[in-house]
Amino acid sequence: MTEADPLLSVRNLEKHYPITEGLLRREVGTVRAVDGVSFDVQLGEAFGLVGESGCGKSTTALSVLRLEEPTGGDVRFDGDDVRAYDDDELRRFRRRAQLVLQDPDSALNPRRTVGESVEEPLRIHGLHGSQRRRHVVEDTLERVGLSAAAADQYPHEFSGGEKQRIAIARALVLNPDLIVADEPVSALDGRTKADVLELLGRLQREFDVAIVFISHDVDLVRRFCDRAAVMYLGEIVESGAVDKVFDEPRHPYTQLLVSSIPSLDPSAPHVGVEPLTDDLPDASDPPSGCRFHPRCPAIIPPADTTIPRDQWRGLVRFRFRLENDWTTADDVRAAVAGRESDDPATIGSVPATDDAVRSTFDLPAKLADPDLEAALTTAVESIEEGDLETARAHLAAPIETVCERESPTLETRTEGRPVACHRYDPSVPGEPETDLETTTTR
Numbered sequence: 001m002t003e004a005d006p007l008l009s010v011r012n013l014e015k016h017y018p019i020t021e022g023l024l025r026r027e028v029g030t031v032r033a034v035d036g037v038s039f040d041v042q043l044g045e046a047f048g049l050v051g052e053s054g055c056g057k058s059t060t061a062l063s064v065l066r067l068e069e070p071t072g073g074d075v076r077f078d079g080d081d082v083r084a085y086d087d088d089e090l091r092r093f094r095r096r097a098q099l100v101l102q103d104p105d106s107a108l109n110p111r112r113t114v115g116e117s118v119e120e121p122l123r124i125h126g127l128h129g130s131q132r133r134r135h136v137v138e139d140t141l142e143r144v145g146l147s148a149a150a151a152d153q154y155p156h157e158f159s160g161g162e163k164q165r166i167a168i169a170r171a172l173v174l175n176p177d178l179i180v181a182d183e184p185v186s187a188l189d190g191r192t193k194a195d196v197l198e199l200l201g202r203l204q205r206e207f208d209v210a211i212v213f214i215s216h217d218v219d220l221v222r223r224f225c226d227r228a229a230v231m232y233l234g235e236i237v238e239s240g241a242v243d244k245v246f247d248e249p250r251h252p253y254t255q256l257l258v259s260s261i262p263s264l265d266p267s268a269p270h271v272g273v274e275p276l277t278d279d280l281p282d283a284s285d286p287p288s289g290c291r292f293h294p295r296c297p298a299i300i301p302p303a304d305t306t307i308p309r310d311q312w313r314g315l316v317r318f319r320f321r322l323e324n325d326w327t328t329a330d331d332v333r334a335a336v337a338g339r340e341s342d343d344p345a346t347i348g349s350v351p352a353t354d355d356a357v358r359s360t361f362d363l364p365a366k367l368a369d370p371d372l373e374a375a376l377t378t379a380v381e382s383i384e385e386g387d388l389e390t391a392r393a394h395l396a397a398p399i400e401t402v403c404e405r406e407s408p409t410l411e412t413r414t415e416g417r418p419v420a421c422h423r424y425d426p427s428v429p430g431e432p433e434t435d436l437e438t439t440t441t442r
């Protein structure tokens with residue numbers, strides 16, 4: 001391995017879980033928890049994986065460490081193929097690559113002293129001599145900010161933050177090259193969180209250990225990591241140095257994540273990017289094309305569309321809500337009237353008129369594009385006739401976008417950074433490389 005070679009190299013990693021049904025566990029579908037993830041981690045660096053709950057961060061961690069068997073792809077550690085390791089090689093790998101979880105209790109046996117828990121990896125991996133082991137344990141406990149005497153106490157005698165320090169000591173005691181830390185401070189409160197984060201940073205430098213830091217919290221990743229990758233529904237959508245990814249985000253999803261962090265200054269206006277729709281799709285049935293497209297505020301219009309961008313967004317939002325959220329004409333009527341569909345005052349009393357739809361989706365009385373105008377009018381007429389299928393078909397053809405048709409690849413197009421978004425693909429016609437417009441609210 002040369003200096004430039006990564007310690008960990010992950011290529012097209014996949015982990016799919018079967019969905020089974022009935023006594024015979026018949027397979028009825030697949031959860032694509034991790035679906036083609038690639039990244040490198042250099043020696044001694046802190047690399048962040050960030051994204052909403054359920055996007056596949058933990059499954060990536062477990063698959064990289066082979067605590068879950070990957071479905072596909074390539075994982076290399078120090079140049080070796082992790083998926084081809086035999087039992088001995090896997091044992092050596094487990095010594096060099098450790099996992100720290102959100103809940104420290106998962107790493108500590110309540111019936112064993114702290115010293116016994118921290119010592120256990122040393123025994124498993126063959127460090128002989130109880131005196132020597134005790135010395136290493138005490139030294140490691142002190143390095144995580146606890147006293148050597150803690151070795152003789154039990155986990156229940158410690159606070160949550162102290163227990164996480166003990167779990168970190170257990171991960172560090174074998175002097176690993178890599179620690180995968182999955183939401184290591186998420187369960188801790190303010191000051192303790194900052195202290196444990198600071199400890200991890202100090203240990204990373206002292207032990208020269210690489211850390212894969214997994215969190216849903218952009219701010220923590222920005223503070224802790226050198227580089228980061230943003231995950232959405234089993235895929236990486238953007239990666240790079242943290243100051244680039246979070247200060248100059250390019251993927252609309254990263255822009256959305258960053259804009260949702262509240263400012264420390266309460267008087268500052270909140271500059272927010274609104275998602276097109278609110279629902280996080282299911283990993284067992286991910287959207288076609290770009291998986292973010294049903295929520296993407298920067299969704300690309302067809303090349304020949306001439307209507308203003310906000311009208312395009314309103315129209316496509318109407319189309320996706322019709323496809324995903326509403327099953328009856330009453331649902332539509334209720335939504336455009338701003339009420340629940342089982343509210344008796346709503347049903348029948350508020351017709352899903354053209355006007356109500358237009359005002360709900362910020363559309364003008366008449367769209368300047370005759371094809372889109374005809375599609376909208378006929379779709380609303382079909383809704384009023386109770387035929388949502390026909391309404392959907394009327395909207396789908398003229399509002400079709402490259403974002404639902406083609407999957408963007410994570411290619412390096414933007415300032416040397418990989419971003420998986422058609423907006424940066426010069427081969428996609430009709431779309432300027434503009435930044436996402438933001439809306440300012442108070």
Ligand SMILES: Nc1ncnc2c1ncn2[C@@H]1O[C@H](COP(=O)(O)OP(=O)(O)OP(=O)(O)O)[C@@H](O)[C@H]1O
Nearest residue numbers: 017031032033052053054055056057058059060283
């Ligand atoms: N053993 C499993 N069997 C079936 N589906 C699973 C399994 N483990 C995870 N999943 C699914 O895979 C997807 C990714 O889950 P994962 O826990 O990796 O996400 P995450 O980003 O770490 O979220 P969180 O922070 O909530 O743990 C989710 O849809 C989850 O329900």
